[in-house]
Amino acid sequence: MYRYLERRLVEHLREFLRRTYGLESANIVVEQPPKIEFGEYALPLAFELARKLRKAPRKIAEEIVAGVGAIPGFEKFEVAGGGYINVRVNRAELAAALAADEEPAADVPTGKVLVEHSSINPNKAAHIGHLRNAILGDTFVRLLRFAGREVDVQNYIDNTGAQVADVVVGFLHIEQKSRAQIEALAAAPRFDYYCWDLYARVSHWYEEDKSNLQARLATLHAIEGGNNETAAIADLISTAVLKHHLETMDRLDIEYDFLPRESEILHLHFWDAAFTKLKEAGVLTYEDEGKNQGCWVMRRAGTVAEPLTRGDTAEKITEEKITEEDQKVIVRSNGTVGYVGKDIAYHMWKFGLLGRDFGYRKFYRYPNAHDCWISTTEGEKDHPHFGDVAEIYNVIDARQSEAQNTVIEALRGLGHGEAADRYTHFSYEMVALTPRCAAELGYQLSEEDKARPWIEVSGRKGFGVKADDLLDALITSAAKEVDGRHPELSAAERAGIAVQIAIGALRYFMLKFTKPSVIAFDFKDALSFEGDTGPYAQYAVVRASNIFRKGGLDPESFCRDAANLVSKEEFAKYLTGESGNDIWELWLTAAKTSYIVGQCIATTEPAYLAKHAFQLAQLFSTFYHRYPILSEADEGRRTFLLATAAVVRRELIRVLAAMGIDVPPVM
RNA sequence: GGGCCCGUAGCUCAAGCGGAUAGAGCAUCGGAUUUCUAAUCCGAGGGUUGCAGGUUCGAUUCCUGCCGGGCCUACCA
Incomplete structure (x- = not known):
């Protein structure tokens, strides 16, 4: 509702400015006043117009307030300070609409969205860095779906x-x-953990004797070639580890629709098709001298050709040689293609620009019967249509931004500028460990490392916190609390609640930081269930539910009837004026959910949603404390307070669901 | 060397295309309801927003230069 009213306000103002001042495309910034007493929207518009109109801001503000006229849903406009315009909505109307769950539809862009996330190398157990990726990605998927978009989820x-x-x-x-022994190990539990340790040993083995690296090269060639024993073993290992990853992520309620594999990009010759087009378009150039002799190279994203002389034309510049430093090798001199090249082909496929498709077969069925498909060379006849989408988001950490930009530039160079514009690298920073956490895990640290703000996780070194271990630790910790608080429940019930709390804590923890912030992981912070945490927000919902349970009411049906149970006059009575401010702030915040979701999508920043959940939970907790509801003597007021709790509960459940967080029945 | 990111309270983080008195959580200290469970609430202390300039009516936010830290910069993926 909040977003809808803002849009209406802006449209009305734009019309007013055109009519009154002849201003066509004024930039109308809408802010939120620092205090609820000032109103619901604030407009610094008059400051902006002061120069254009050559008038004092205060004077302009007064003119706007006097002349803007009535807007449905709004109460009044006021001039504040040196020229702010504070806008008040009709509180009763907004509350009644929110109680009735009216959310006027926004314009939903057409076309399918593809979100790629997780993309964990299938050679070892997932760790906390992968959790951040998957939780950010999965939450973004939920946000897009919340906003009415159709989304495919892929895990490369x-x-x-x-x-x-x-x-x-x-x-x-x-x-x-x-091979038989490996097969047996792969079928045993925790094969991904086994590989985690083995992978670290292999890295060590390479370091011991560099000649051991020849084994890697030979193995890599055999795998890429296919149709041999080594390739078959690689396939059985990667498939087994992949299944563990799917199970680990399913513990967090994260699912995928399709798993495109590099093996099919290779065997279905996606690269050949892309290579031809890239050469034709002149995106790739052949180097016949220098350090990259014999390679097909591309200009590194973000670099620009230096004009030889002033006045060089654009054509001349593109024909110019790319300096060695600015060259990105796409095809090696031995004719093999690097991963960026494969990525270019893959992304042409995503946008339906390659002219080839994968084969598909069902790979994994989730407990809820949802099927996850995987790429194959020859697949099943009937399958969902993947790829060929309107927009893509790639959840990939910031270290790969150069590679991502290279792929985008390749699309642009191929003449697919509109695809390049709808290609978003959803970039985020890594999860590292605090030196203290690393020490707790038993790693020997140098003095230099101890002084660092954080230490990077390294799968190669086997250095990190495994995803399943963290989740287990969270569940154990939550279970201890639940067991102490609810001895009356069955063991199964208590265990279920502990899992919900653990997932809530973990998902919230990964979402509360903004993307550019490196998370310096520490068990103490991650295992916290108090304050700015997921369980705090879950607890607010549980408390709201408790009110209804104690009162012998069903919160859902009460919520559905809320708009009928409280009249507009009553809303006005309880929400207007100074005395209504604190409860009004709760209603107003509850009305902002779709507004916040829109912001999260526009800025690709799910952290705003976590902030919103916390604010809503915090306001509710204060409300809960200040107003004993069931003991309220005034019947009308009691119903209003119940409606408040019911609506906030509904909205908070929705917000948490968008973050992939369930709410336990009791806590 | 070049590119990207970061620097805000003791610690971890916020601050919506530049806006009103820079906000939370944790930690510390002091309080609260025999009531809808205290995973809660209220209060206190704590800040020259790394430094120096600039643009602006107004800068944590934009620009420039320094200082400090991180990542990328392979014929690895």
Whole structure:
């Protein structure tokens, strides 16, 4: 509702400015006043117009307030300070609309959205860095769906890369295992943990003797070639680890629709199709001299050709040689293609620009019967249509922004500027460990490391916190609390609640930081259930539910009837004026959910949603404390307070659901 | 060397295309309801927003230069 009213306000003002001052495209900034007493919207408009109109801001503000006229849903306009215009809505009308759950539809862009996230190398267990990626990605998917978009979720699987090769090397060269032995291990529990340790050992083995790296190269070639024993072993390992990743993420209620694999990008010759087009378009150039002799290279994203002389034309510049430093090798001199090249082909496919498609088969069925598909060379006849989408978001950490930009520039160079514009690298910073946390985990730290603000997680070194371990620790910690608080519940009930709390804590923790902030992970912070945490927000909902349970009422049906149970006159009575301010702030915040969701999508920043959930929970907790509802003697007022609790409960449940957080029945 | 990001309270973080008195959580200290469960609430202390300039009616936000930190900059992925 809040967003809808803002749009109406802006449209009305734009019309007014055109009519009164002849201003066509004034930039109308709408802010939120610092205090609820000032109103619901604030306009610094008069400051902006002061120069254009050559008048004092205060004077302009007064003219606007006097002349703007009535707008449905709004109460009045006031001039404040040196020229602010504060706008008040009709509180009763907004509250009644929110109680009735009226949310006027916004314009939903057409076309399917593709979100790619997780994309964990299938050679070891997932760690906390992967959790941040998956939780950000999954939440963004939920936000898009909340806003009415159709979304496909993809998880790219690099099953033929060096990392998988390394683990294959570990099994074959270090452990000397047979295929049958590896198969048996892969079928055993925690195979991903086994690979985690083995991967670290392989890295160590390479360091011991550089000649060992030849085993990696030979293995990599065998895997890429396919149709041999080594490739078959790599496939069985990566497939087994992948299943563990899907199970780990499913614990957090994260699901995928399709798993495109690098092996199919290779075997279905996606690259060949892309290579032809890239050469034709002149995006790739062949180097016949210098350090990259024999390679096909592209200009590195973000670099610009230096004009040889003043007045060079654009054409001349594009024909110019790219300096070695600005060259990005796409095809090596031995004819093999690097990962950026494969990525370009893959992204052409995403936008339906490649002219080729994957084969598809069902791979994994979630407990809720949702199917996750995987790429194959020859697939099932009937399958959903993937790819060929209108917009894409790639949830990939900031370290890969240059590679992402190279892919975008390749699309642009191919003449697909509109696709490049709808390609978003959803970039975020990594999760690292605090030195204290690293020490707790038993890692030896140098004096230099101890002084660092954080230490980077490294799968190669086996250095990090595994996703399942963290989740287990959270569940254990939550279970201890639940067991102490609710001995009357069955063990199964208590365990279920502990899981919900653990997931709430984890997902909230990963979402509360803004994307550019490195998370310096520490168990103390991550295991906290108090204050600015997921469980705090869950607890607010539980308390709201408790009011209804104690009162013998059903919160859902009460919520559906809220608009009928409280008249507009009563809303006005309880929400107007100074005395109504604190409860009004709660209603107003509850009305902002779709506004916040819109902001999150526009800025690709889910942290705003976490902030919103916390604010709403915090306001509710204060309200809960200040107003005993069931003991309220005044019948009308009691109903109004119940309606407040019911509506806030509904909105908070929705917000938490958008973050992938469930609310336990009791806490 | 070049590119990107960061620097805000003791600690961890916010601050909506530049706006009103820079806000939370944790920690510390002091309080609260035999009431809808205290995973809660109220209060206190705590800030030259890294430094120096600039633009502006107005700068944590934009620009420039320094200082400090991180990441990227492979014929690895």
